[in-house]
Amino acid sequence: MKYWMAGCWALLLVACGDKKEEKADGTSTEPFQAIAFIRSQVRDVDTSLYQIRKVVSFDGKADTSVITREQFRQEAAPFLTLPDVASKDLRDDYKEENLYDETLKKVVLFYTAKDPEAALQREQVIIDPDQGGGLVKTMIFDFYDKQGGYIVHRNLVWANNDHFSVSESLPGPGGTERIRRTTVSWNDFTRDSQ
Numbered sequence: 594m595k596y597w598m599a600g601c602w603a604l605l606l607v608a609c610g611d612k613k614e615e616k617a618d619g620t621s622t623e624p625f626q627a628i629a630f631i632r633s634q635v636r637d638v639d640t641s642l643y644q645i646r647k648v649v650s651f652d653g654k655a656d657t658s659v660i661t662r663e664q665f666r667q668e669a670a671p672f673l674t675l676p677d678v679a680s681k682d683l684r685d686d687y688k689e690e691n692l693y694d695e696t697l698k699k700v701v702l703f704y705t706a707k708d709p710e711a712a713l714q715r716e717q718v719i720i721d722p723d724q725g726g727g728l729v730k731t732m733i734f735d736f737y738d739k740q741g742g743y744i745v746h747r748n749l750v751w752a753n754n755d756h757f758s759v760s761e762s763l764p765g766p767g768g769t770e771r772i773r774r775t776t777v778s779w780n781d782f783t784r785d786s787q
Contacts, residue, residue, distance in 0.1 A: 623679070624678050624679040624684060624687070624689060624702075624704060625679065625702055625718045625729075626679045627675075627677075627678065627679065627716060627718060627732050627734075628672070628673065628675060628677045628679070629679070630729060630732070631669070631672045631673065631732070631751055632673065634751070634753070634754070635665070635666060635669050635673065637754075638662065638665055638779055638780075639662050639665070639666065641779070641780075643779040643780050643781075644659060644779070644781070645659065645660050645661070645662070645664075645665050645777060645778070645779045646658070646659055646660070646777070646778050646779070647659075647660045647664070647668060647775065647776070647777045648775070648776045648777075648778075649773070649774070649775050650772075650773070650774045650775075650776075651771070651772075651773040651774070652771065660777070665777060665779075668757075668759075668775065668777045669757065669777070671736075671747060671749055671759050672734070672749055672751060672757065675713055675734055675736060675749070676711075676712065676713045678704045678713070678716050686706060686707055686708060686711065687704040687705060687706055687707065687716075688703075688704070688705045688707060689702065689703065689704055690702075690703040690705070691703075693722075697719070698721075698723070699719050699720060699721055699722070699730065700719070700720040700721075700722050700727070701717060701718070701719050701720075702717065702718040702720070703715065703716075703717055704716040704717075712736055712737055712738065713734060713735070713736050714735045714736070714737060715733075715734070715735040716732070716733070716734050716735075717731075717732065717733040717734075718731075718732050719731040719732070719733075728753070729753050730752070730753055731750060731751065731752050731753065732750070732751045733748070733749070733750050733751075734747075734748070734749040734750075735747075735748060736748075736749060743764050745761055745762065745763060746761070746762045747759055747760065747761050748760040754780055755778065755779070755780055756776060756777060756778035756779070757776070757777055758774060758775065758776040758777075759774070759775045760772055760773070760774045761773045761774075
């Protein structure tokens with residue numbers, strides 16, 4: 594009997610060992626699970642009846658089309674392949690700051706790379722604290738990708754249950770910069786109600 598009790602205590606200690614780390618002030622040190630959140634949004638769209646629209650703006654022209662769920666997943670790939678700041682491997686490579694923006698009336702979580710050469714330089718999570726105990730509104734990522742002899746800057750924005758956009762800065766003639774922006778939207782209901 595005494596060995597059975599010792600085994601139960603050992604299991605209880607192991608199970609409790611997975612608790613989130615807390616700072617001295619009681620706040621959690623766990624980063625926001627942005628990539629997991631986006632994956633859940635992609636699964637939601639994949640099982641929905643939403644009409645999905647894609648708009649590509651480049652060189653002063655815009656092209657709009659309706660896309661399939663499979664094409665939606667392809668367009669969402671730049672988000673799903675981002676480095677996961679919340680993973681145990683990367684967590685210590687980013688500095689976390691939390692603040693309340695008086696102008697926006699939102700909580701903003703900033704994750705900034707400690708390494709100036711990191712591909713993902715910054716991740717921002719904007720939360721509305723007045724909705725449902727804290728509703729994620731928008732996530733913004735600044736990603737730098739080396740392609741050939743130049744670096745492409747991607748600004749990725751994910752708006753909860755509504756749309757995402759990927760803006761890429763590409764080299765143009767004479768050292769100029771050209772911006773290609775792809776916006777994919779779904780769920781007209783939430784857009785009209787905001």
